[in-house]
Amino acid sequence: MKRKFLAFDIETAAILTEAQFQDWRSHRPLGMICAAAQQSDAAAPEIWDARASSNDGAGAGSMSRQQVGDFLRYLQGMREQGYTLLSWNGLGFDWEVIADESDDLDVCRALALDHVDAMFHVHCDRGFPVALARAAEGHRIAGKPADMSGVLAPQKWASGHYQEVIDYVAQDVHILLEVANKSEELRSFRWKTQKGTVSSMPLPRGWLSVRDALQMPAPDTSWMSSPIPRERFTEWLGGVATRLT
Numbered sequence: 001m002k003r004k005f006l007a008f009d010i011e012t013a014a015i016l017t018e019a020q021f022q023d024w025r026s027h028r029p030l031g032m033i034c035a036a037a038q039q040s041d042a043a044a045p046e047i048w049d050a051r052a053s054s055n056d057g058a059g060a061g062s063m064s065r066q067q068v069g070d071f072l073r074y075l076q077g078m079r080e081q082g083y084t085l086l087s088w089n090g091l092g093f094d095w096e097v098i099a100d101e102s103d104d105l106d107v108c109r110a111l112a113l114d115h116v117d118a119m120f121h122v123h124c125d126r127g128f129p130v131a132l133a134r135a136a137e138g139h140r141i142a143g144k145p146a147d148m149s150g151v152l153a154p155q156k157w158a159s160g161h162y163q164e165v166i167d168y169v170a171q172d173v174h175i176l177l178e179v180a181n182k183s184e185e186l187r188s189f190r191w192k193t194q195k196g197t198v199s200s201m202p203l204p205r206g207w208l209s210v211r212d213a214l215q216m217p218a219p220d221t222s223w224m225s226s227p228i229p230r231e232r233f234t235e236w237l238g239g240v241a242t243r244l245t
Contacts, residue, residue: 031062083114138190
């Protein structure tokens, strides 16, 4: 039976350079300007954004703690209704930011372990992450706009381009759902490599939860000059991740 996914994504508030964003933990708290979540059986995503925390309706700097808490409770509630929470690099970014902004670390850790982070699954199997845009190309799905990114989103928001940012986060969850569903139907994940070829990874059991992906044997990364350790994604979980490996 086809799984019911609930894909989600967030955009952060802190205006950082590309280099600073790569080291985002050194610049926390980042704040959140918006979040989107879409059910696999829904036509459009639900949106939460910082404007609702501003009395005059203008673009507030970031979502309030209550707003982020409402978003977290929504995710928790949808999981209880039988949806599989789905992200792309949610383990290594989104959940940790949500934990910071909601001040609910324990709930975020529990949900992160039991959700599907498709990018983390790929990393556990292949030893390297794949960008969502590359995954979209591999499955011949329309990808992200070239003039927008997670780094640019806070700048766009600060300059008043609210709908552009909201459209971007909404498009991300739509692309993620399409990639996840097509991969499970094919029992194979595909992506476009930097060389322009299409590579693939078998998914005999479909997408694995973070908990299950952590139990996969580590792939051979001896051919890489600077392999990314799993701990880069899991350190914030504390000892839980160590016990699962």
